[in-house]
Structure formats: structure tokens, C-alpha cells
Amino acid sequence: MRVRFHGRGGQGMKTASRILGSAAFHAGLVVQDSPVYGAERRGAPVAAFTRIAKAAIRERGLIAAPDLIVVADETLLFEPTAMPLAGCSARTVVLINTATDAAALQERLAHLGRIESADFTSLVFSITHTLVGLSTALGVAAAALVGLSLEESLAGVAEELAHATLSRAAYEANERLAQEAYALADAWRAVPEPLDASLALAAEAAPTALLAAAPAGAPGTQLVELRFEPPARATPTICVANTPERSTGSWRQFRPLLQRDLCNACWTCFVLCPEGAIALDEHEFPLIDYEVCKGCLVCVHECPTHAFATEKEVR
Ligand code: SF4
Ligand code: SF4
Structure with a gap:
């Protein structure tokens, strides 16, 4: 089995x-x-x-x-x-x-x-x-x-x-x-052929890679350099390797939703987001890029005013 x-x-x-x-x-x-x-x-x-x-x-x-x-x-x-x-x-x-x-x-x-x-x-x-x-x-x-x-x-x-x-x-x-x-x-x-944990392991086909093969020309062991932007955009931006093409938004199970009337623009979420998915709008309130937000909910848990609601993703 x-x-x-x-x-x-x-x-x-x-x-x-x-x-x-x-x-x-x-x-x-x-x-x-x-x-x-x-x-x-x-x-x-x-x-x-x-x-x-x-x-x-x-x-x-x-x-x-x-x-x-x-x-x-x-x-x-x-x-x-x-x-x-x-x-x-x-x-x-x-x-x-x-x-x-x-x-x-x-x-x-x-x-x-x-x-x-x-x-x-x-x-x-x-x-x-x-x-x-x-x-x-x-x-x-x-x-x-x-x-x-x-x-x-x-x-x-x-x-x-x-x-x-x-x-x-x-x-x-x-x-x-x-x-x-x-x-x-x-x-x-109660199905016609129930699974049986005690079954002997039959010979298995040669293992195939579970993860998608890296695209041709992928950077391999190339070093990733972090670029730091000015204080108003103080989070690091990964600007090499395949990150710009990788939509980590598809990893998300729960979507953080900002309830702006509860937000005091303290920037805690902006600083702590591990993906740099939160930018600031023209009034310096957080703005989430859902293409990048992976749904870790760090922002939800860390927000001191509980300004985020969450919504289950369904695809
Ligand atoms: S859920 Fe995680 S990745 Fe998405 S905005 Fe919040 S901290 Fe960033
Ligand atoms: S942590 Fe909460 S209060 Fe602070 S900027 Fe983010 S959403 Fe607003």
C-alpha cells in the first residue's frame, strides 16, 4: 500500500x-x-x-x-x-x-x-x-x-x-x-474494492519527478541578490532568479481582506509580510498584491487593530 x-x-x-x-x-x-x-x-x-x-x-x-x-x-x-x-x-x-x-x-x-x-x-x-x-x-x-x-x-x-x-x-x-x-x-x-493496508507492495513504475521540471535556462545555483528600496518601500525585493515570474498567489488557501476603517496605517503588516506582497497606497495604507500574496496570514495575526478579515479561496 x-x-x-x-x-x-x-x-x-x-x-x-x-x-x-x-x-x-x-x-x-x-x-x-x-x-x-x-x-x-x-x-x-x-x-x-x-x-x-x-x-x-x-x-x-x-x-x-x-x-x-x-x-x-x-x-x-x-x-x-x-x-x-x-x-x-x-x-x-x-x-x-x-x-x-x-x-x-x-x-x-x-x-x-x-x-x-x-x-x-x-x-x-x-x-x-x-x-x-x-x-x-x-x-x-x-x-x-x-x-x-x-x-x-x-x-x-x-x-x-x-x-x-x-x-x-x-x-x-x-x-x-x-x-x-x-x-x-x-x-x-463500503466500496466494491476496499483498500487493504496489508497488501504487499507490488512493483511500482519508475519514480517520476513530482515537481515540475525547472524550465530550460533556469538559474540553478545562481546567487540571489536582495535590493533594498528607500524607507517608504523598505521591504526587500527579490529581483533576480525566477521570482518575478512565479505567482505565489496560487499558493493561497485564505485571502486576507483589509477593512480599511479599522486600519491605523501602522505598517506592521507591510514590514512583516514575508513575500513583500504588501505595498502602500498614496495615503500610505496597505495594498495587497494578490498575485504575490501566498496566504500565510502573518499580516492577519500581527495586525494590532485586527483590520484584516479572511476569506477561503476556492478554485
Ligand atoms: S497573507 Fe502573508 S503573503 Fe499575503 S499579504 Fe499577508 S503576510 Fe503577505
Ligand atoms: S498592521 Fe493592521 S493597522 Fe497596521 S497597517 Fe497593517 S492593516 Fe493597518
Whole structure:
């Protein structure tokens, strides 16, 4: 059984793959999990891989032809540097965290295999009142889909959350979330050919790159020089490499919306935005460039007057 998780930096897909791996380990199976994210930033597409089998796993590296794909956010579906559906076949099950129903996605994605979808983001919000917890929800949903029991799944969550410094209340919220996510995904298992975590790993096709190949003539190891502009535009502008052509706006899951009547033009957001996506208008109020804003929500969290609202992106 090969499972591939796709998410954005900060969504916890590495932890989700570990929760699944730990759950399978508690079921007495052999597991292997590994993430790939390099030196990426919050919001950048990342992937994590879990292999589960009854016998020793000698295969290593990226999973090119998964049995189950978990997509942590629908904004990744058409992201060229993520390509979450790469390597899909008619037997691949795809689980997508989205409010869009599976039938509509089936048509839109033209995937021959099975698609399941649920709004795990809302589920996480409703139970933990934060976005933290998507790893628990999707790790457990994957465990249910591959046929692991609730007890094994909860053991996987307990094992992984033991490494986090959570309050008792946050831990209990994660447990509740795990139970809800398991119930949701368990209902999907009654399909003609359920996934079976104990399946031996069949030979996999030669791994193909998950990330889009760098365009011809890409700068490679060229040094990136930062240019500093005058004080009114004091944030650094990355002016070489491929940044001007790279639209990090497509990484965004949540859009910050300025409520100008609440803004006192303190410039905190302008200074702290890690992408330099906030400029100042002629009255020196922040102006967000949504082509560049990657949705990290640093501005939302740091604004002293709570002048930003947020809106979920749907693509
Ligand atoms: S504008 Fe806000 S959400 Fe967008 S990249 Fe900058 S800090 Fe992050
Ligand atoms: S941090 Fe808040 S108050 Fe300050 S400029 Fe930005 S939006 Fe306005």
C-alpha cells in the first residue's frame, strides 16, 4: 500500500503521514514514511509518503504510483509545482479536503478512479477552533480508508502528538477530531474494492519527478541578490532568479481582506509580510498584491487593530 499526501507548508502533511504510519505500526504492519519539502516556505506545496506492507519494505524515495492520494487543500489540484494527481490510475483512490462534492470533482478532474471529498477544514475549525489539526483529521481519514481500526488510528495520533507540546484541552480536541474524521472516512470504505493496508507492495513504475521540471535556462545555483528600496518601500525585493515570474498567489488557501476603517496605517503588516506582497497606497495604507500574496496570514495575526478579515479561496 502506497499513500501520498499533498499539502502546503504548515498544513501538517508530514505529521499526517506519520500518524498513518504509526497507526499501521500499531496494527503490526511494516511501515515507512518520509516527507519532501526541501527548504520550502510556509504555503509552498509539499508532499509526504507512507508505505505499508506485511513484509520488509525495500523500496525508497518518492511514490510515483500511489494507491491512495490525500490532498489537503483543493487549491493544490491545479498547482503545477504540486501535481497531486500525477501517477493516478483507475485504481487510485483520491481523498480531497474541500467543500465541493465528490461527483463534481470526478467530472472536473476526469479521474477514472474513486474520489472522496469532505470539508475537513470546517471539521477541524469546529472542534479545535484553529486550523491546527488538519494533520490529525487527514492522517486518521487515510488510516480508516486503508482499513486500519479506530483504536489503531487513535494510537497513531497519540504517538505523534506525544512529540507536540499540547495542552490537555488541545489533546482532547484532537482525539475528538480523530474520532469524527475516522467515522467520516469509515463510511466510505463500503466500496466494491476496499483498500487493504496489508497488501504487499507490488512493483511500482519508475519514480517520476513530482515537481515540475525547472524550465530550460533556469538559474540553478545562481546567487540571489536582495535590493533594498528607500524607507517608504523598505521591504526587500527579490529581483533576480525566477521570482518575478512565479505567482505565489496560487499558493493561497485564505485571502486576507483589509477593512480599511479599522486600519491605523501602522505598517506592521507591510514590514512583516514575508513575500513583500504588501505595498502602500498614496495615503500610505496597505495594498495587497494578490498575485504575490501566498496566504500565510502573518499580516492577519500581527495586525494590532485586527483590520484584516479572511476569506477561503476556492478554485
Ligand atoms: S499579504 Fe499577508 S497573507 Fe499575503 S503573503 Fe503577505 S503576510 Fe502573508
Ligand atoms: S498592521 Fe493592521 S493597522 Fe497596521 S497597517 Fe497593517 S492593516 Fe493597518
